[in-house]
Amino acid sequence: MINSLAARFSRKCATEDVPGISRMLGARCNNHARATHRGEASSCAATRVRVADCKGEKPPIGPRFQRFATAASPAYLAARGRPEHPRDLLNHACLRGKFPSGNLPPWEYERKGETVRVDPSGPLIVRIGGAFDLTVQAAIDGLGVVHLFEDWLRPHLDSGALEPILEPWWQRFTGPYLYYHGHRYLPSPLRAFIDFINAGRDAS
Numbered sequence: 001m002i003n004s005l006a007a008r009f010s011r012k013c014a015t016e017d018v019p020g021i022s023r024m025l026g027a028r029c030n031n032h033a034r035a036t037h038r039g040e041a042s043s044c045a046a047t048r049v050r051v052a053d054c055k056g057e058k059p060p061i062g063p064r065f066q067r068f069a070t071a072a073s074p075a076y077l078a079a080r081g082r083p084e085h086p087r088d089l090l091n092h093a094c095l096r097g098k099f100p101s102g103n104l105p106p107w108e109y110e111r112k113g114e115t116v117r118v119d120p121s122g123p124l125i126v127r128i129g130g131a132f133d134l135t136v137q138a139a140i141d142g143l144g145v146v147h148l149f150e151d152w153l154r155p156h157l158d159s160g161a162l163e164p165i166l167e168p169w170w171q172r173f174t175g176p177y178l179y180y181h182g183h184r185y186l187p188s189p190l191r192a193f194i195d196f197i198n199a200g201r202d203a204s
Helices: 002-015 074-080 086-091 132-140 150-159 188-203
Strands: 032-037 040-047 065-072 094-098 107-111 114-118 124-127 145-149 163-165 172-174 177-179
Touching: 065 074, 065 107, 065 150, 074 163, 086 107, 086 114, 094 132, 124 132, 132 145, 132 150, 145 150
Parallel strands: 094 124, 094 145
Antiparallel strands: 032 040, 040 177, 065 145, 065 163, 065 172, 107 114
C-alpha cells in the first residue's frame, strides 16, 4: 500500500503543478519515500510499530485496521483440497517472501486466543518489498497458496480469481502511520506529501 500511495503522489507531481517540488523519486522497497527540493533531501517513513514508541508526527495512512489474507485459485483448491487449519499448509505448495537477509518470516494466524505460526514450503520465494505482483499472479495461475496483505489480494478475491482460505484465522493488525520529525518549517516536498495523504483520508 505504501508503494502505491507514493506512486500516486509521484503521478500527481508529474501531471500537476505541486509548489516547491522540482523532482519526485518513487517509493523504495523498504517503504521509505524521498523527495528532493533544490538539491536538498527530506525523508519520511511508514511504520507499523506501536505508535507510542515513535517520537514525532504520526498521521495515519489508509484503513486503521488491516489483515493478512491467505488465498489460492479455484483450480489449485480443486486439485489439492482446501486447508481447514493453518498447519494443513505444511502439506501445500506455498508462495513465500523473504527478507534481504535471507530469512523467511513464518505465516502467522490467530483465532479465539490461539496463535499458530507455520513455515510452509513451495515452488516460489520472492524478496519482500519486491516482486509481489509475481507472487499474486503465480497464485492466480494455480501454482500455490499466497499469504499477503488483504488489500493486495482483495481485487482478485472479489473477481473470483482467488478464493479465501482460513479466513477466520486471518491476523488483524493496525494500519501504517507516516512517521516524520515534526518541526515548524517542513521541507516543501514533505509538506506536499502530508497534504496529499490528509486529503485522501478526508475524502474517504
